Amino acid sequence: MQSTRNWYFIVILLFAVNTVYAQEKTQYPLTSSLGLETYQLGDFVVEQHPNLLPSQNSIRAGLLYDAEKGVIVWEKNAENAYPMASITKMMVALIAVEDVYDGKHDWNSEITYSVRVRKSRRSRRYYTVNVTYTLKDILTSVLVSSNNHNSEQLAKFLGGSVSNFVIRMNRKAKELGMNSTFYSNPSGLPEKYSANDNRSSPHDLLILALETMKYEELMDITSRGYTTVQRSNRDQKLKNTNRLTIDYKGEVDGMKTGYTRNAKYCLVASSTANDKRLISIVLGAPSVTARHDITAEMKNNYFFELGLCQLGEYSVNDAYVRAVNKGIVKISEEESKYFKVVKTQVKKTYTVRRGQNLSIIADRLGVGLSTLKRWNGISGSRIYPGQRLKYYSTGYTKVYDPDGKLDNTSKIPVLAAKASTNKSTPKKAVVKKTPAKKVYHTVRKNQTLSHIAEQYGISVKDIMRWNGLSNSNIWTGQKLVVGGRSVSSSSGGSKSKSSLITHKVRSGETLSHISDRYNVYIKDIKQWNNLRSNTIKVGQKIKVYAPKASIPKSQSGGDQKVYYVVQKGDTIWDIAQMYDGVSVSDILNENNISNSKRINPGTKLRIPVK
Incomplete structure (x- = not known):
């Protein structure tokens, strides 16, 4: 009886201790000036925005970190460890780049390993081939396409063996304060027993992401939607498993995806949209689409709360509307x-x-x-x-x-797109007036001339000409002229300034080829020829009103000349049929050709258009 009472006492005491520990762990919430719940999570302050991710029940854990403010703005189960699959490779990359900086290896160091290759699909015979990468290229394949085999080969190269390298991974995790993290292999593949799978918490992965961002080489690699590496001196094309780097190029620049049956779909994503660095972590999403959509959703909802553009939007006006x-x-x-x-x-x-x-x-x-x-x-x-x-x-x-x-x-003016005409002939030139005062644009972080040109509906060449740029290099904070007194645009061209050309469709040609050749719009070609679709046939004659502005004047008179490059299978008669009022003898006389059968593909002929 006495022993039973002692057991009751022990159970009650343990319950009381656990209750006190839980109260100490969540000893604040406080109330912030924004009316948000504020508390401490490890080394980070949390300002919990409760409505930031309405679909949070569909994932196991995650968080969103505002690097500018240095606070976590949303989290769920951020201190609980879960399987992380190929997100493991972020630690592999971190150790690799640190070894390069320490002088242990060079980016051009070669890594060679052998693989068994089947002679053909139906053959049972194999042969061994050697595969060679540079350290930079094999690391790119690990981060971009999540190559598991290359991750293991990289671990052997850096650590001498996989087991030694795994020891380095766990040691590095402890150094960074990633106390909920455990590594059993360098690829993230599942172990024989699920209890031994690589695990980490969103809190620890945030520490790892912040450490990774210190190295520009790693961020450059993870930002590529598509890239090419050298595998045994042959090009190998890679596509990023993080779809957001493709959908929001220039705004999302990393970092790593992961998937196994136990881990489900995971993603650590970094973005710089609106000049604001955000790091999001999603663990245990139900599908590959869900992990990307959930990541974009939490970022966009946070941008909306701040009155900023969503991913892919151009202006705050778009966000408000x-x-x-x-x-x-x-x-x-x-x-x-x-x-x-x-x-x-x-x-x-x-x-x-x-x-x-x-x-x-x-x-x-x-x-x-x-x-x-x-x-x-x-x-x-x-x-x-x-x-x-x-x-x-x-x-x-x-x-x-x-x-x-x-x-x-x-x-x-979102961008300079091709305008269509409503009549069968080109419109009269209309010059649009521009403000007398010059328009300036201040370059933001990660912007390129292409981004700026699309934003203002102008070309990269215009920006370079207006600002006296010899190349496309620009820097953050630089002021560029993007409009003003010197800017004017015209749409279409008058018929008097155009030359009617009859183009005979050749094998393999499309409306795009014809459009680019004569510097006209596809929609115009369709209207001039009453085409309802983009389908054209070999031998079909297409009317084209080509602008004469780009045609050099003849030195002998007032006639205009265009230049035609002979294609395979062309004859002088075929070429003459493309232009109104031009005969075979005109082309022969203009180019001093005595034998009409002796023209070779690639020959540049002068065509006297009257």
């Missing part, structure tokens, strides 16, 4: 008078499918090939299945205009 349309902000009848519907350019995305190239996509979207490449910062012609290309189409949107500066036909 969106809030009014969704009913988040209520306005009076007087205020509603200031909302107007104006023509604008709507940003959209197109996902590349297997077998498609830029010309096919440009035709489908009804834009020029060069314009599509400029919008996406593509210099060559390489695209990848699954890659998301941004494009713009004309639409109407509601704007807030309390000063009455816009009318219902005003066009917001």
